[in-house]
Amino acid sequence: MQLFTCPFCGPRAETEFHFGGDAGNLRPGGDSETNVWTDYLYFRSNLRGRAREIWMHLACREVFVMERDTVTHEVHATEALAETAAGEHRP
Numbered sequence: 001m002q003l004f005t006c007p008f009c010g011p012r013a014e015t016e017f018h019f020g021g022d023a024g025n026l027r028p029g030g031d032s033e034t035n036v037w038t039d040y041l042y043f044r045s046n047l048r049g050r051a052r053e054i055w056m057h058l059a060c061r062e063v064f065v066m067e068r069d070t071v072t073h074e075v076h077a078t079e080a081l082a083e084t085a086a087g088e089h090r091p
């Protein structure tokens with residue numbers, strides 16, 4: 001079993017976490033075109049290699065960014081969303 005590090009609780013079993021999607025997939029404005037909403041809701045970058053993703057630690061209910069390699073599953077970093085610049089969730 002792999003360990004993920006919650007920025008608030010420390011290392012925990014991967015079964016305590018839930019994947020939330022790509023970091024940087026920002027919600028479009030209410031007056032956005034249909035194709036913009038379609039991209040937001042249904043299309044993912046599905047990167048091969050190093051990726052920034054949103055995860056939730058189910059035990060503390062905190063949401064954070066995890067940078068990990070999607071091929072090797074190596075976790076490079078985790079950080080609280082508050083530590084990233086507002087609206088700047090790097091892909």
Ligand SMILES: [Zn+2]
Pocket residue numbers: 006007008009010057059060061062
């Ligand atoms: Zn936690």
